[in-house]
Amino acid sequence: MARNVEFDEQLAISKAMDVFWKKGYNGASMRDLTEAMGINSSSLYNTIGDKHQLFLKAIKHYTESRMEAAKKQLQQITSPLKAIEKYINASVYTITNEPNSCLAIKTTFEVATGDAEVQKVIKADNEFTYQLLIGLVQKAIEKKEIKVSQDAEMLTDYIINHFTGWHESFIIHQDKTRIKKMAQFLIEQLSQ
Amino acid sequence: MARNVEFDEQLAISKAMDVFWKKGYNGASMRDLTEAMGINSSSLYNTIGDKHQLFLKAIKHYTESRMEAAKKQLQQITSPLKAIEKYINASVYTITNEPNSCLAIKTTFEVATGDAEVQKVIKADNEFTYQLLIGLVQKAIEKKEIKVSQDAEMLTDYIINHFTGWHESFIIHQDKTRIKKMAQFLIEQLSQ
């Protein structure tokens, strides 16, 4: 009876994500976005919606692909402490090698405070990382790989908390070594 | 021979700072700004300059007043470790009680990556905190108040690094207790 949508919606959202990643929500114009996505604004409004809906889909796309990557990364590691270390080191690598910092963190500080829908996506992303790590932390405590006498909840928060500061540090100093040293110290403290 | 500027420039910049603090650089319009500052845009362009120059003055105003407050706060504390603890606890209080998160951090993630002048201001602010704390950390190591066998530079970085994550955590969860627990754990680790 009728035509189908011509463009690949997931690919288009991924291109939009790149623009938001680089310019931020307020810094990205609809012209920037449609140009990068390779579609006309009428197609965009007909399928995805307005700028805000596009942004929501873009950050969801970002967080969901990160979740998949994280799950894959840790699936066949036997020692929970080693898995935590691997997660920390992978974060350090990403922080010190990707050009654009983290879209979730940028979004948190730019718009999450005043935007409930965005905040929900960010919170879900955070909760995923939290659940992923707390499982490992609990097992590591059970196995006595972590000897610090603290509850797993606080310790998980404590570990996750470092990543944001490392991002900030790398934006300001562009010094990989400083971050690697901090990560090493964190791991030592968990292992001791 | 001629008139003087009618408005109080420092007060006007302070008002502009509040707008940038709440809306971000890209989110704040010149109309938002001049309205809050209580001056006409022609006066603004005649004295302070354009939006970018105004922003630079606003974040300088922010960082300079924080520096003064920090110096005052620590001036008559004898134990260096106690001074570090006080600084950490004061940060926790600010993070969990101010409504707008930290302007310097927001700026870092929104514009510092692509704006050299802004980055310079942010870097200077960071360097001030670093110098303030490293003095205390070195003294604390000398006095054996801190027993962790690590160099003072890394340890200073490590301490400062927590604050950004605490800000992020409070934006997402609005949970004071989580942050207080992390701060307490950090202090314990330094003291042990």
Added chain:
DNA sequence: TAATATTTGAAACAATCATTTCAGAATTTC
């Protein structure tokens, strides 16, 4: 007080913003 110099306020500026319109192209189903 008069001449001078600068600020101020209101309006206007072109450019860009997000969004909508709609005729024509395209593809599907019968």
Added chain:
DNA sequence: GAAATTCTGAAATGATTGTTTCAAATATTA
């Protein structure tokens, strides 16, 4: 192949963007 339906592209929408203009108001100095 014809009819039906939806998508696409280009243009236009009115609002808002940052910035400038300029006459009138104002304060200064001699």
